[in-house]
Amino acid sequence: MADHQKIHPVQDVEAPGTPSAPLVPRDMTISEKGEPGKDQYPPFKRTIPVTHSKPPKKRSCCCKCICWIVSLLLLLIIAIGITVGILFLVFRPKLPKFSVDRLEITQFNLTDDQNLSASFDLTITARNPNKRIGIYYEGGSNIGVWYTDTKLCQGALPKFYQGHRNTTVxxxxxxxxxxxxxxxxxxxxxxxxxxxNIPLNLKVKQPVRIKLGKLKLMKVKFTVRCKLVVDNLAADQNIRIRSSSCKFKFRL
Structure with a gap:
């Protein structure tokens, strides 16, 4: 053969006992102590999955309506309070005053069927101490005279208008x-x-309308409770009122 070829044996990497070549990256260098250079490794970064919070749920229409209603009610209450405060400062309202001045008895006796018939003539003075407030006394009133828990007689107040600082008998x-x-x-x-002494109770229930300047308000009711002490209840005699005290209250 003219040309001689050199045949180099090829190592079988899969044969048992054959040392395998170390897997060293090409760019990795060996330090003097035989350890891989730490500064030569690429930085290791762990990717942390980003979790997105759920978007806030939208308020339902019902909740929004309730919030609007509550807000409007609060605003209305505040407006009413301010209005009442202004009216109070402007008009300076005062409660009316009542007094029982005279009591006459024309009949107070038993009938044949053991019933007690009573007829009283009562004189009351009503005073309006307000400078800018008038009072309309409406129909539907009731006034009664009581002894303990028994009503002796009753009647009604007439309809009339009581002006500023007016006294009506x-x-x-x-x-x-x-x-x-x-x-x-x-x-x-x-x-x-x-x-x-004989104690009596006078009870008055009267619907009225209050007039503020030119403004006439809605109808309300007031009650008057008077405690009387008289010396007797004999008919056709002079009745002396020993004491009298009245309390006035408004109610819707």
Whole structure:
């Protein structure tokens, strides 16, 4: 053979016992101590998955409506409070005053069927102390005279307008009849003989309209409670009022 070829044996990498070549990156250098250079490794970065929070849920229409209603109510309450405060400062309202001036009895006796018939003539003075407030006394009032828990007679106040700082004297006829009143009349006579005083209660319920300047407000009701002490309840005699005190209250 003219040309001689050199045949180099090829190492079988899969044969058992054959040392395998170390897997060293080409760019990796070996330090003097035989350890891989740490500064030669590419930096290791771990990718952390980003979790996105759920978007906030939209408020339902019902919640929005409730919030709007509550806000409007609060604004309305504040507006009413401011208006009432301004009216109070401008008009300086004062409660009316009542007093019982005179009591006459034209009838107070038992009938044949043991019922007590009573007829009173009552004189009341109503005062309006306000400078800028008028009072319309409407129909539908009721006034009654009571002894303990028994109503002796009743009547009503007339309709009228009471102007600023006005004083009105009212003469009111009251009538009534109490069934089976023998025991009641006996008790009244005994109390008059023993103490010389008979306590009575006067109760008034009256619907009115308040006038602020030219503005006429809605109808409201007031009540008057008067405690009277008289010396007797005899008919056709002079009745002396020993004490009288009245309390006035408004109510819707």
């Amino acid at each position: 009212l003469n009111l006829p009251l009538t009534g009849q109490t069934m089976n009143a023998t025991g009641l009349l006996t008790t009244l006579q005994q109390q008059q003989q023993e103490t010389g």
